[in-house]
Amino acid sequence: MKTNLYQSMSDDELFFSLVDRYAAGEIPAEVSSRFDALLQRPDYKDKVEVFKKAHGKLQLVMDGFYLNEEQTIEIRSFAQGASNMTEDEQQGIDDLGNESKISGMFRFLVFIAVFGLVIGGAIWKFTPEKHGKFDALYYLSYESTVLANDPVGRMDIVTADPSELENYFAKYPNLGFKVNLLTVPTGWTVKGATVIDYDFTKVGAILYSQNDGSDHLVQFVWKSKKEDLPTAYEGKEGDLTYASYTSEATNLISYSNGDDTSTLLVGRLSAVQMAKIAAAKR
Amino acid sequence: MSLSPSSLSYYLNTLCPLSDKLFQFSHACLLEREAALELTRSTFTEIADNLPSPGDGDTDLVALIRTAWKRLDRQVQYTAPKSGHRIFQEVFSKMNLESRAALISIDFLGLDEEQTAYALGLNEAEVCKALSAGRKLLINGNY
Numbered sequence: 001m002k003t004n005l006y007q008s009m010s011d012d013e014l015f016f017s018l019v020d021r022y023a024a025g026e027i028p029a030e031v032s033s034r035f036d037a038l039l040q041r042p043d044y045k046d047k048v049e050v051f052k053k054a055h056g057k058l059q060l061v062m063d064g065f066y067l068n069e070e071q072t073i074e075i076r077s078f079a080q081g082a083s084n085m086t087e088d089e090q091q092g093i094d095d096l097g098n099e100s101k102i103s104g105m106f107r108f109l110v111f112i113a114v115f116g117l118v119i120g121g122a123i124w125k126f127t128p129e130k131h132g133k134f135d136a137l138y139y140l141s142y143e144s145t146v147l148a149n150d151p152v153g154r155m156d157i158v159t160a161d162p163s164e165l166e167n168y169f170a171k172y173p174n175l176g177f178k179v180n181l182l183t184v185p186t187g188w189t190v191k192g193a194t195v196i197d198y199d200f201t202k203v204g205a206i207l208y209s210q211n212d213g214s215d216h217l218v219q220f221v222w223k224s225k226k227e228d229l230p231t232a233y234e235g236k237e238g239d240l241t242y243a244s245y246t247s248e249a250t251n252l253i254s255y256s257n258g259d260d261t262s263t264l265l266v267g268r269l270s271a272v273q274m275a276k277i278a279a280a281k282r
Numbered sequence: 283m284s285l286s287p288s289s290l291s292y293y294l295n296t297l298c299p300l301s302d303k304l305f306q307f308s309h310a311c312l313l314e315r316e317a318a319l320e321l322t323r324s325t326f327t328e329i330a331d332n333l334p335s336p337g338d339g340d341t342d343l344v345a346l347i348r349t350a351w352k353r354l355d356r357q358v359q360y361t362a363p364k365s366g367h368r369i370f371q372e373v374f375s376k377m378n379l380e381s382r383a384a385l386i387s388i389d390f391l392g393l394d395e396e397q398t399a400y401a402l403g404l405n406e407a408e409v410c411k412a413l414s415a416g417r418k419l420l421i422n423g424n425y
Contacts, residue, residue, distance in 0.1 A: 005407055009414075016414035016421070020389070047421055054420050055389055061369045062390050065309050066302040071319065075301050078330040079293045231392055 006031045015044055019051045023233060052233055056246040059230045064138055136222070136229060136264060137245060137252065140203070143196060144218040144250065144266035147207050151191055155207065158192035165193045169204055177261045179204040179221045183280045187211055217267035217274070224262045229254050237275035244271035253278070289333050296342055297329060303391055304346045310386035311354060311379060313362040313370045325350040344393065347401040351383065373423045381416035384409050389417070 006014060006028070014031060015038050021027050027035055038044045067075070147154050157168045162181045169179040172195050181190060188208050196203040203222040209215070232243040235253075242255040253274045254264045265274045304325060308318035325346060334345035356379060362370035374382050380402065387398040399409045 002406075005410065008407065009410065012418060013411055013414040016417040017410040019417065019421075050421050051417065054423075058369070058390055058420065061367065062306050062310070062386070064367075065306050065315075067305050067319075067322070072298070072301060075323065075326045076294060076298050078327050079290055 002028065003030050006034075011038055014038070015047070019048055020055070023048055023052055053246050056232060056244065059232060060137055060141075060245060063135055063230050066135070136220075136224065136254075136262075139198075140218075140220045140264050141250060141252065141266060143203075143205065143220070144216075147194075147205060147218055148209075148216040151207055151209075154194060155192035156194040160189050160191065162190055165190065165206060168193060169195075172202075172204075175202055175204070177204075177221065177223055177259070179206070180257070181206060182208065182217075182219055182265075182277055184208050184217070184277060185280075188217070215268055217265060217269060217277070220264040220266070221257070221261055223260055225260070226256050226262065229262065229264075235271065235275060237272070238279040240275060240279040242271075242275050242278065244275075246271075292336050293330060293333060296336065297326070297333075297346065300343050300346055301326065303343055304350060307347055307383070307386050307391060308350060308354075310370075310374055310382050310390075311360070313360045313374055313382075314366065317360070321350055321354060324353055328353070341397070343391065344397045344401045347387065347391075347393075348403075351402055354379075373420055376419050376423070377416045378412070380404070380408070380412040381419070384412040385416035385420065388413055389420075 009017070014034065018027060018031065018035060022035060039048070152158060157165065159165060165181060166179065169175060175195065179193075184190065188210055191207045191209050193204065193206045196205055201222055201224075203220050206219040208217045208219070229243065230245075232245050232254075234241055234243050236242075240255055242253045245252040245254075250266050250268060251271050251274065252264060252266050253271050254262055255278060256262055263278070265278060267274060269277075301322060305318055305322045308321040308325075309315060312318050312321060328349055329346065334342075334349075336342070337345060360379070362375040364371070377385070383402055384398055387393045387401065388395065393401070395406050395409050395413070398404075398413075399406050402409065404412070
């Protein structure tokens with residue numbers, strides 16, 4: 001279907017416009033042999049992996065740009081000027097004026113009040129329940145650094161006993177979801193946990209560390225849907241499907257827990273190593 | 283122009299939640315926060331006065347981007363301010379405008395080439411060319 005398009009492309013155009021599909025295992029059959037041949041060349045050889053990392057960074061950086069609440073409200077208000085009143089509402093206002101013996105000033109105030117109610121009511125009715133924006137990658141990357149740097153100061157409970165931690169989460173007031181700890185490999189220990197209470201969501205956080213303290217892994221669990229996180233390349237480890245992201249200093253993977261919660265793991269381990277740990281529990 | 287309740291609902295519940303995405307598109311194109319904010323505002327003002335037909339989520343975003351792209355002055359050489367993020371200074375500012383728009387639409391906003399071509403008023407070959415040039419800079423920039 002797009003054969004002519006692909007044939008007319010230079011090597012650079014073909015490689016760089018299809019590198020995402022190659023990474024996703026969806027390279028069109030009609031160009032797969034040409035693409036494979038390009039991958040043998042030194043100038044393209046490692047570019048697929050570099051693209052995956054660059055794509056992850058792009059996602060992370062761009063997610064950090066968003067409108068603040070005031071700007072969002074301003075954009076919503078553009079519809080107010082264009083809203084109309086129904087004939088019945090207008091008639092109601094007219095009736096108020098005709099039937100009463102009140103002064104012109106009072107009628108004017110009534111008009112303003114009803115108009116405000118109509119517009120305010122419409123905005124209120126059609127406005128979805130307001131939740132703050134929770135940019136999980138942005139906030140939790142930061143939280144992971146803070147937790148690892150100051151575990152005692154930041155954690156509610158410091159213990160290496162997993163059952164104590166599960167009990168802590170089970171009894172946490174209004175947490176609303178269950179937290180299952182990871183089964184960490186030999187040489188790693190759970191250090192403690194806390195609940196980060198944002199205005200609009202609670203996040204369970206568990207810190208694991210290597211026994212010599214040289215590396216850390218933070219597990220975050222919170223109520224969310226898969227689409228709440230930015231798109232990323234998906235990997236599989238056993239029956240676990242996960243999305244991986246990367247930043248300057250850490251790797252992150254996210255996956256659904258099969259209920260209405262997600263887990264985000266943040267650490268310096270590779271995405272595949274973290275996925276193996278996550279899959280071990282399942 | 284007045285909005286019926288269903289149009290008001292479409293504006294508030296479907297289009298307004300896409301304002302962050304339009305802002306991100308605008309930011310990547312214009313390289314500067316205030317200019318991106320102004321383009322986002324003016325696009326939504328135009329949209330409020332002339333609502334597109336409801337789409338299926340992806341196509342709602344396409345309509346917003348198409349409107350913003352038409353409003354954008356493509357003769358201007360946009361530059362990233364020194365106070366801006368590194369990605370604007372070191373990567374995006376080296377791309378031409380079409381490459382920035384294609385890259386952000388496909389690699390960040392998740393549109394496909396066909397939707398991007400429609401939004402940017404280009405054909406698919408032009409989108410692929412712009413996208414490949416943008417990705418090459420993104421990859422080789424080793425950002």
